[in-house]
Amino acid sequence: MALTNAPQTLIHRVLPRETATRYAMYAFLVGLGSVLIAIAGQVKVPMWPVPTTLQTLAIFTIAAAFGRKLAVATLLAYLAEGAAGLPVFTNGGGLAYFAGPTTGYLAGFVVAAGITGWAADNGLTNKPLKLFAANLAGTLATLALGAAWIAVMFGTDKAIAWGIGPFIVTDIIKAALAAALVPALWSLFGRK
Numbered sequence: 001m002a003l004t005n006a007p008q009t010l011i012h013r014v015l016p017r018e019t020a021t022r023y024a025m026y027a028f029l030v031g032l033g034s035v036l037i038a039i040a041g042q043v044k045v046p047m048w049p050v051p052t053t054l055q056t057l058a059i060f061t062i063a064a065a066f067g068r069k070l071a072v073a074t075l076l077a078y079l080a081e082g083a084a085g086l087p088v089f090t091n092g093g094g095l096a097y098f099a100g101p102t103t104g105y106l107a108g109f110v111v112a113a114g115i116t117g118w119a120a121d122n123g124l125t126n127k128p129l130k131l132f133a134a135n136l137a138g139t140l141a142t143l144a145l146g147a148a149w150i151a152v153m154f155g156t157d158k159a160i161a162w163g164i165g166p167f168i169v170t171d172i173i174k175a176a177l178a179a180a181l182v183p184a185l186w187s188l189f190g191r192k
Contacts, residue, residue: 125186
């Protein structure tokens with residue numbers, strides 16, 4: 001399969017062609033996406049061994065719909081909102097979150113959005129297995145960065161047990177759900 005330079009994303013398909021209108025829509029979508037990620041971070045699903053949020057599901061879905069540049073811009077806006085003190089993170093907001101145990105995961109969210117967004121830009125969003133592979137790569141990057149930061153804060157013996165173990169199964173499930181959801185959205189807009 002040849003990868004193309006033209007964006008193959010859902011958003012690029014439905015946005016108006018006029019440049020000024022398109023850029024206004026980009027700004028709106030960045031704001032909307034950051035709000036959706038914040039809301040998804042507040043939705044707690046009781047799971048074992050720890051409750052999970054729907055944040056990564058939202059991130060993968062947004063990245064697959066938006067493409068790499070717009071998805072990364074959305075995640076950077078989300079982080080900026082949190083740094084400014086808005087309660088967008090699962091337990092609030094503020095600069096302290098960037099020195100706490102979730103710092104690696106926050107960085108991983110940006111990387112995950114970039115990976116899935118790249119897949120979207122290259123037309124892989126209507127191929128559930130390929131999109132799942134991209135989401136899985138984003139999941140692994142997020143967990144690796146999260147575990148690395150846990151290791152810095154609490155020692156390497158805690159990195160796997162605290163940084164990956166409690167999240168791996170639910171994060172893989174969310175990666176799979178997003179890979180199934182996005183092709184369904186494409187079908188609403190007539191893509192084959």
